[in-house]
Amino acid sequence: MLKFHNFCFIIAILAAFSFIPILYKCQLSSNCYSFQKPEIDLLTFPSSWNLLYFPSDPPPPQTLKIALFVKKWPQRSHAGGLERHALTLHLALAKRGHLVHIFTTSSPNTSIPNLVFHLSEPTVGGYLNQTVVWSQFRTQNSTGTPFDIVHTESLGLMHAQAKDVTNLAVTWHGIAYESIHSDIIQELLRAPEEQQAAMVTKKVMRVVEEVRFFPRYSHHVATSDHAGDILKRIYMIPEERVHIILNGVDEAIFRPELSLGNELKHELGIPQNGSLILGMSGRLVKDKGHPLIFQALKEIFMENNRFQQSVVLVIAGDGPWGARYKDLGANILVLGPLGRADLAKFYNAIDIFVHPTFRGQGLDQTPLEAILSGKPVMATRVASLTGSVIVGPELGYTFSPTVESLKKTLYRVWNDGKVVLEKKGKAARQRGLKLFTATKMTHAYERLFHTLYCLIATLSVFSFISIFCWCQFSSKCYSMNIIMMQKAKESIDLLTFPYAWNVLSFPADPPSQILKIGVFVKKWPHRSHAGGLERHALTLHLALAKRGHELHIFTTSSPNSTFPTYPFPNLVFHLSRPTSGGYLDQAVVWEQFRAQNSTGRPFDVVHTESVGLLHTRAKNVPNLAVSWHGIAYETIHSDIIQELLRSPEERQATMMTERAMKVVEEVRFFQRYSHHVATSDHAGDVLKRIYMIPEERVHIILNGVDEEIFRPELSLGIDFKRKFGISKSRSLVLGIAGRLVKDKGHPLIHEALKQIFMENNKFQQSVTVLVAGDGPWGARYKDLGANILVLGPLEQAQLAKFYNAIDIFVNPTLRAQGLDHTLLEAMLSGKPVMATRVASITGSVIVRPESGYTFSPSVESLKKTLYKVWNDGRVVLENKGKAARQRGLRLFTATKMVAAYERLFLCISREQYCKYQK
Structure with missing residues (x-):
């Protein structure tokens, strides 16, 4: 038989001379290799x-x-x-x-x-x-x-x-x-x-x-x-x-074996079919959560004598908390560290494995050992565990890292009893055999x-050959998400739906149930200067009013501008003066809200754009949903990027300390909001995994933009180019839009273009850059040359022309929060997008290279990507633009977004709307 190395060498030689198709892969069969089309x-x-x-x-x-x-x-x-x-x-x-x-x-x-x-x-x-x-x-x-x-x-x-x-x-x-x-x-x-x-x-x-x-x-x-x-x-x-x-x-060691469990119970003097046995193992130290479980058990034992008498906790491990556990009573058994054979007995003896860790790193092996031993797991709601191990309630239990949450979960386990735990243990083992064996x-x-x-x-x-010796996988295979979607029942519980609601299809006809909706937004948009949050509020709530719902908007009025009017009697504004910081005056808007809530019928649902309504008031509103357009944990990534780009002579920012404490603060008060809407897939993950909000209270609805305005229209682009004197000889037109400030990445793109123009005259002569927006970096762009056109802020109609005039939209943002509308507008206009590789963008927008390009936030990476775009040329960009528009129509239209919000609001007000029929 040929050695593997030699075989790959021969394949490479043959491929170089086109003797075999390069797109076929090398797959091992019983005694030889067979060629099949690659699938993965x-x-x-x-x-x-x-x-x-x-x-x-x-x-x-x-x-x-x-x-x-x-x-x-x-x-x-x-x-x-x-x-x-x-x-x-x-x-x-x-x-x-x-x-x-x-x-x-x-x-x-x-x-x-x-x-x-x-x-x-x-x-x-x-x-x-x-x-x-x-x-x-x-x-x-x-x-x-x-x-x-x-x-x-x-x-x-x-x-x-x-x-x-x-x-x-x-x-x-x-x-x-x-x-x-x-x-x-x-x-x-x-x-x-x-x-x-x-x-x-x-x-x-x-x-x-x-x-x-x-x-x-x-x-x-x-x-x-x-x-x-x-x-x-x-x-x-x-x-x-x-x-x-x-x-x-090792699945040969960690497996269900009743006799092993009975043997350990006998050694420890635990009745065979009596007490509920909880098990813990590992290092008995603070960051493994032992202060938390210790305090929870101590309080339960003091308040519930029956629980104490019917539950045994067996602990395999050592550390400073071992001695303290013994002080809780005779039903706490600390065994010390165990070898693998004894650990197998331990897992078989318990009814449920408890893992109160505070450590979010890696993937702890003790829950996996318990799962393969046929035991359910009860663990802290940290990202590695909820993302890979306890992905559903049928496998075990999760709790927030507080004494109250842990006590509540311990009581639930106790009330569920051994029959329920055995059923969960069987489901856990089946998952373990699929994923967690050695x-x-x-x-x-x-x-x-x-x-x-x-x-x-x-x-x-x-080096130019891409060969597929064992690099591809031929069997039918799908990601866990796709498997879950395929196995989903015809009826889906929307409150626990783990993906963006935009992927679902809701009826286009207005619902029979007309809602009375209260909306809190700190600022209602005025013309072209609106930020993403304000544009989201405008697009969503105008559309809901058009669909017949009664909306009451609690927002601020500016003494220097006229408030816009709309031809909808069911759209009512309640204005108030902003605070010195530009926020809603909570005392005033709360009184306005209470007055309206007691007039006619109460509000069916209340919606706040970010902290329009603060948590101090929101905790009293059970039918409330908050849309987050940026959370502190996301901004840590932005700070990291800024630090990576900091030059040696610049002073190190102190913002990261404040930001980290802001996350702590948010984790505390976010729980007071009843329902949370994440505007990107990544933000949804963060809310569930990091902020530890139960999944049935977190819903992902991606931002959407008006597909009637932002669409491919060749004539609009031609008119726009003619207006600004853009020559047809220009082989490539790049577009940038938004606020021209540092955290939107303008120092990065400015420096990249400056260097390219200096080192490549052909690039400079063949590329035009259109910049729509205003800010301090506008004047600096003009210094780069006549092929950089700074257009200032544009109204929506002009933006539609702008997108149709460009070949690709560039978004060099350093901000990782929310989901930028400009990317979505460009995609719906049929343009590919090129953006910084930040989580919200790579997780929801540019998920594959067929719709655009991503780059790391460095001048070198951005230059490399700009050169790639230039070399790819218009034909490739047009194909990517078509793919981008198809994705946009599936996910990022205002119609999709509005339908999803409407259904969420109906679901919050009436439980019957929480079931989705395929």
Whole structure:
């Protein structure tokens, strides 16, 4: 049989001479390779690789020489998650015939076939000595054959060395951006007498540092779906370099085995069929949530004697909280750390596993062990767990990190009883077998390593060839989201629908139920100077009035301008003077609202645009929905970008500290609003995973713009070009619109264009840039030359002409909040878009390259993308523009947005509207 490397070499040669079609892939069959059309490109597969099926037998034709860097090899039962991951994965790879060289600080006493250890003394901080291990690695890399793949568990190999290793994959078991959530939780739980921690600020600066050096690693493996999102959306690593492979645990050890559970119960003196047994395991320290569960149990035991007498808590682990648990009573059993065999007994003995962690990093393996043992899990509502593990109530329970929420959930578990828990445990195990087994994880890593190896081996021969040896996946496979959509019942519960409501189709005819709606918005839009929030309020509520609903708008009036009038008797404005800060005077508008609420019939639903109505009043309105056009957690990303762009002579901003505390404040008061509307998919994720708002209270409705105004109209574009004297010889017209200020990215695009114009005369002579908007950067654009036309702010009719005149719309924003309307207007006008790679844009707008381009917020990345657009030319841009418009019509029309809001408001006022029939 041909060696795998040689086979890829031959394929490359044949492909170079067109002997075989390059779009066919290399797939392993029983004894040979067969060619089939590719269906999935694994390198851009957006979901967990654990979802896919990879053949387990026979082993692949090429055994790999693998280098592993891990700071510590696990010893007995004290291993952390990273070390256990390293052990499980690389032992399995060795068993499958691969030769694994492990560069670490300690090794097992026994010899293991195919595992070669290269030991070194750790540094003072316990890390690998990079100088020593790099020397060891280079020696082994030049001995015999070089390494086919290099794998590092987190920072086993530092980025200074990693940047020189093209065939490297790093597995992240926790990144700084995740740990910000942990710090927020700690701050929420801080007692008034405790000192405020400075850790959040340090963590944000750590994120800045990570965003800088993470791109030096060739490929990144995220151990949770949430971490994968962060690497792509926040750390802005291209999607083909980010792969999600969920942690897995040994399914041969962790499995349902009634006799094992009974054996441990007997040893501990627990009646076989009596008490409800809760289980916890791991390090008994503060950041694992033990102060929280300790206080919750203490209060429950004091207030409910029956609960105390019928519940046993068994704890496997050690740490400072072990002794404290014993003080709670004889029904708390602290066993100390257990080996894997004893842990298997432990999981089989309990009825439910409790995981009160405050740590949002990585994917803890203890819940996975419990799930594979057939036990439901009750865990803190942190993003990695709700995004990958407890994705639905049929699998377990989640709670906010407060004593009150935890107590409520413990009572619920107790009331549900063993029958319900057994049913949830069976469902949890089925999910575990699909996703969380060591076998699933090992096969996914093995396929990734072969994919990277074959790509690099091929590219080293002919860099222009893209070969598909093991790089594609042929079986029918879908992301978890698609599977869930396909399995959805004909009737969908809209309140728990996890996607944008814009994807659904609602009746176009006005509903039989006419609503009385109260609306709070701090400013009603005037002409072309309206921001995104005001334009959203105008578009949505005018449309609802046209559909017959009675709307009362509580907003501010400006003494210097005339308030607009509309021909709708059912649209009533209640004006008041703004505060000195420009906000609604809450005392005044609340009295206006109460008066209207008691006139005729009360309001069916109340809607506030962001904090138009503050939480102090909103907590008293159960039928309220708030639309968020930007939240503090999103702005942390904006601050990170600003910090990345800060020049050495500029002073470091202090805003990040304030922003982090603002997030803490928002997490506290957002709970007071009944329903939350996220205007982007990313914001919806943040509200559920970070702000920990229950999913049935979070609804994603993407912004929409008027499709009657923003549409392809060739004549409009021709007239606009003629008006501003744009020559037909210009091969490319770029468009920019909005406020011309720093946080919209204008320093970035200004510098990129300036450099390109200086280094490429042909680009300058063939490109025109139209800038619609006003602000301090307007005058600076004019200094770049006559081919930069600053048009000032435009009315909607003029904007429609503007979009039709350009070839591509450029949005270099540094603001990660909300969902910018200008992108949507351009797409509906049939134009491709080019934008900064921020989470709201890559998560909802430019989700694939066929509709536009994304770039990292740096001059280098922006220049590279501008050159790519220029080289692609008008034909490619027109095709992308058509694809962009099709996506816009599906998601971003005002009609789609209004229909979704109308249905949400009907659902809030009448439960019968909460069911969606396909």
